[in-house]
Amino acid sequence: MGKFLVILLVLSTAVAGGTIYYLQIYGYYFEVVATPGKDVKLMPKDGTAPVAIAYTDFEAIDADSSPIRYRGCFKTNLNLEDLKQEYSASAKVEPRTAPDWFTCFDAQKIGAALEEGRAIAFLSAKNVGFGVDRVVAITDQGDGYIWHEFNDCGEKAYDGTVVGEECPQRPEN
DSSP states (O other): OHHHHHHHHHHHHHHHHHHHHHIIIIITEEEOOOOTTTSOEEOBTTOOSOEEOOOEEEEEEEETTOTTOOEEEEEOOSOHHHHHHHBOBOSOOOOOOOOTTOTTOOHHHHHHHHHHTSEEEEEEEEEEETTEEEEEEEETTSEEEEEEEEOHHHHHHHHTOOOOTTSOOOOOO
16 A cells, blocks of 8 residues: 555656656647737837837747746847937846746847847837736847836735835736
């Protein structure tokens, strides 16, 4: 009877572990359907509404389980120096890792390009979800990457810190 219980315990642990792994890496993600002219936008320096930029080869993933699981990749032939003059740079320049199977988004490679000055991170949109901003990084080779980052209000709200009056009220689910 003891062997049976040990085998049952080991098997149930393996099944639970496998299920958790699958859900974290594959289960919640879905492919974002491209909407030409609307997927890649940058925030002008004057603070008006985000402006769509020209791009090709767009692919992205997202998940309903977290506001920061969005990742995207695209190509653009726009000049990086021109973009830098017209659009707002982002203070958030640490791309979040993506699942290994989403091969176009390599956070370490993007981060290195940002550190070395071969890429610039731009603010795409503020508060795409509560406390979450969209960031777009574009390299000097025309490769573009998109991810979501907590803004100051989001960091405070999600870690339990008192957000204060400068942040909007968190919506109830």
